[in-house]
Amino acid sequence: MSERLKEGLSRRKFIKGAAAGAGIIAAAGSAIIGKGPDNAHAGNQPDKYSFEIPPAAIPSSDIKQTVTADVVVLGLGMAGIPATLSAVEAGVKVAALEKQDKINVTGVMDLGMMGTKWQKDQGMTWTPEIINDAIRELMKWGSNRIDQRLLRIWVNHGSEYWDWLTAMTDPAGIKWQPNNWPPPEPWDNSRENYRQYPTAAHISMSNFARVLNIMADKARGLGASLHFGATAKQLVKTGNRVTGVIALDKDGNYTRFDAKKGVILCTGDYGYNTEMLEKYVPHAAFRKHSMKSTSMGEGHQMAMWIGAQMEPTPHAPMTHAMGFGLLGNTAFLHVNRFGERFQNEDVSGQAWNDQVEEQPGKFSWQVIDSNWKTRLPYMSIGHGSIFSVDDGSSFMLNNAIKADTIEELAVKMSVPVDTFKATVKRYNKMVNAGIDTDFAKPSHRLFPVDAPPFYAGKAETAGMLVVMGGLLCNADLQAYDADFNVIRGLYLAGNTVGRRFAVSYPTTCPGISNGLAFTHGRYAGLKAAADV
Numbered sequence: 001m002s003e004r005l006k007e008g009l010s011r012r013k014f015i016k017g018a019a020a021g022a023g024i025i026a027a028a029g030s031a032i033i034g035k036g037p038d039n040a041h042a043g044n045q046p047d048k049y050s051f052e053i054p055p056a057a058i059p060s061s062d063i064k065q066t067v068t069a070d071v072v073v074l075g076l077g078m079a080g081i082p083a084t085l086s087a088v089e090a091g092v093k094v095a096a097l098e099k100q101d102k103i104n105v106t107g108v109m110d111l112g113m114m115g116t117k118w119q120k121d122q123g124m125t126w127t128p129e130i131i132n133d134a135i136r137e138l139m140k141w142g143s144n145r146i147d148q149r150l151l152r153i154w155v156n157h158g159s160e161y162w163d164w165l166t167a168m169t170d171p172a173g174i175k176w177q178p179n180n181w182p183p184p185e186p187w188d189n190s191r192e193n194y195r196q197y198p199t200a201a202h203i204s205m206s207n208f209a210r211v212l213n214i215m216a217d218k219a220r221g222l223g224a225s226l227h228f229g230a231t232a233k234q235l236v237k238t239g240n241r242v243t244g245v246i247a248l249d250k251d252g253n254y255t256r257f258d259a260k261k262g263v264i265l266c267t268g269d270y271g272y273n274t275e276m277l278e279k280y281v282p283h284a285a286f287r288k289h290s291m292k293s294t295s296m297g298e299g300h301q302m303a304m305w306i307g308a309q310m311e312p313t314p315h316a317p318m319t320h321a322m323g324f325g326l327l328g329n330t331a332f333l334h335v336n337r338f339g340e341r342f343q344n345e346d347v348s349g350q351a352w353n354d355q356v357e358e359q360p361g362k363f364s365w366q367v368i369d370s371n372w373k374t375r376l377p378y379m380s381i382g383h384g385s386i387f388s389v390d391d392g393s394s395f396m397l398n399n400a401i402k403a404d405t406i407e408e409l410a411v412k413m414s415v416p417v418d419t420f421k422a423t424v425k426r427y428n429k430m431v432n433a434g435i436d437t438d439f440a441k442p443s444h445r446l447f448p449v450d451a452p453p454f455y456a457g458k459a460e461t462a463g464m465l466v467v468m469g470g471l472l473c474n475a476d477l478q479a480y481d482a483d484f485n486v487i488r489g490l491y492l493a494g495n496t497v498g499r500r501f502a503v504s505y506p507t508t509c510p511g512i513s514n515g516l517a518f519t520h521g522r523y524a525g526l527k528a529a530a531d532v
């Protein structure tokens with residue numbers, strides 16, 4: 001058992017089987033009910049985390065009021081807001097529930113789309129062949145476990161949905177910026193080790209909040225009722241159809257929201273839920289929590305309690321961008337605490353960090369020499385890579401350890417001097433030979449480390465941003481039960497959708513998580529309104 005798994009398991013608080021028998025339901029994220037290691041041979045019930053045990057049904061006598069709608073949207077985030085607006089624009093009655101007091105943005109606003117008019121205006125070429133290339137890359141990132149139909153919703157509708165969005169945001173003066181574009185002249189995607197597609201349109205966090213509020217205000221203006229401080233607690237199922245949801249307000253009162261056509265689950269990810277991390281992403285659970293305390297996986301849980309099924313494990317954590325070294329994850333020499341090289345440095349953001357995590361102490365050093373500025377234009381435009389001197393300079397000033405000799409640098413880095421000297425010598429030898437026979441870094445990214453002064457920057461583990469694991473569904477985003485039958489009336493969007501990424505979050509298409517959430521949100525809103 002790995003150290004990180006042991007660390008995770010040691011945090012479990014086991015409750016004896018008797019507790020489960022007595023019907024005790026612990027709050028999600030706090031306890032495990034069932035057979036722990038201390039009684040593993042004693043009984044007949046397998047271990048279960050508390051979130052896996054359906055709670056007792058909320059009695060109808062506790063329900064203070066009922067709201068009737070055609071479509072009920074749970075969660076007003078990146079998926080829920082377009083879902084709400086799309087459904088109400090389709091002419092049906094919509095109620096949307098959000099457990100926070102107002103709309104809060106979850107992440108950075110890189111909206112990843114493919115082939116929009118705006119992208120073409122930036123000089124990007126998007127052909128069906130290039131799109132297929134990108135899809136094939138995404139499938140590789142996900143070990144071919146992705147349901148490509150879910151990506152195709154994004155590809156086939158993204159451009160049209162982008163026009164729908166910008167028809168609202170352009171009049172508000174919101175200006176989108178391309179990310180990592182234009183590329184430096186030597187960049188050629190066809191010879192990239194990790195291909196990169198410039199999908200992301202970027203805006204500031206404050207403009208991101210404006211974008212969400214513009215859509216929400218429009219939905220409200222069209223008659224959608226938005227309920228803040230309302231936490232969805234249990235789905236209501238009648239036969240094989242989800243017919244509503246019971247929510248708890250801040251005063252402790254329950255309201256039942258009846259949905260004649262469908263409930264759309266847009267409650268985000270489960271990255272703040274310790275138990276769910278341990279069960280579904282044990283390899284990343286050592287990070288403990290994502291950045292959003294609202295990400296408790298309540299939507300996933302409610303759906304599983306009424307028969308939906310989670311996609312197979314391990315799920316894909318989004319764990320990048322927090323542990324970069326001196327110059328991002330640009331393909332410069334990279335060594336571990338023993339002063340040894342350990343990877344082909346020319347890999348994309350999250351993959352670079354994944355290798356750092358496998359190193360002793362979970363950190364590494366990026367090493368450059370004084371020629372770094374002339375090397376940057378030859379680097380990748382990939383996620384987290386730096387290929388412009390301006391960006392690079394700011395990193396340099398903040399993080400550099402500087403020395404005039406390799407020996408002195410090793411001492412300052414606290415790595416073994418002889419090993420590090422040997423590493424640099426061997427690396428330079430391979431650079432001169434034009435081939436990396438140790439870690440297969442492409443020859444066009446091999447640059448010597450021989451011009452003093454030398455610099456080193458420490459890279460530590462990436463943070464947990466969100467977790468991409470979700471529920472199984474069909475190509476119309478309708479949840480499946482354990483036998484792959486559609487659960488009528490239950491739609492998914494955003495991070496409740498399973499098999500979008502499978503095992504790894506792909507940085508090959510930046511902003512894809514927001515892009516899918518937005519596109520799936522609108523798609524599910526339209527489908528639920530039509531009740532396919």
Ligand SMILES: Cc1cc2nc3c(=O)[nH]c(=O)nc-3n(C[C@H](O)[C@H](O)[C@H](O)COP(=O)(O)OP(=O)(O)OC[C@H]3O[C@@H](n4cnc5c(N)ncnc54)[C@H](O)[C@@H]3O)c2cc1C
Binds near residue numbers: 105112268
């Ligand atoms: C720091 C950070 C940076 C990121 N950067 C990027 C990026 O650059 N590009 C990218 O594509 N993605 C990025 N992401 C990920 C992206 O933000 C998410 O994948 C995206 O927000 C998912 O949308 P969603 O609608 O599924 O969830 P969210 O946007 O999180 O919305 C879910 C909503 O549901 C509400 N909710 C939860 N449970 C309930 C309940 N029981 N009842 C009622 N309401 C509930 C929540 O309060 C929340 O408002 C980043 C995330 C983080 C944390």
